Amino acid sequence: MRFLEVTDTTTCKIPELYSLRVLTVSGNSYSYKSFPIYMEFMPKRKLEFEMNFTYNGMYDRIGLGNKRRLVNPETIKESLYTFSRDYIEREKDFASRYGVDFLEKIYGKLGKQNSPDAPLMRIGHGSGFLATTIGLRFKEDDSMTYESIRKFKMGKSYQYEFPKTRKLIGGRIPPGWVKVIFNEE
Secondary structure, eight states, rough: TTTTTEEOOOOSSSOOOEEEEEEETTTTTEESSSEEEEEOOOOOOOOOEEEEOOOOHHHTTTTGGGGGGGGHHHHHHHHHHHHHHHHHHHHHHHHHHTOOHHHHHHHHHHHHHOSSSSSSSSSTTTOOOHHSHHHHHHHHHHHHHHHHHHHHHSSSSSSOOOSSSSEETTTOHHHOEOOOOOOOO
């Protein structure tokens, strides 16, 4: 990733305070932890950042010429889209399995908003393990490695769903979803 630089976003002058509830599953149902958490989140608005691709001839000389395709905008868009598509489907399945109808509907809408040209991405606090790691790929493709990651992360093994909690604004809305729009110059 030395070939790719991503700047911070433009600033948000007035973050807002939201109540975050923790939904937890057990058996075939869900409930909320009894205490809310108060967090600052940015309200809906457009923020800008830059991605710079610093690939140059030096990398060809040291044998990394075949890696150039990994940092072009089309590959990054495709990777973001595929990752979020798979994550959204996983969250819809999770919501369906535990009867969290409102969450299943939200992820259905997010799935429709996700597109190859303007992919969605989940960032920030409350995004969770599967949205911020490659854990989902291991969960789907290599269950033994995933189980090792799970044991390492939790320090123990257990029979229930991992991760079993979801942080939701007002107990209803998953935070941190952004649409990434590429303005290629």
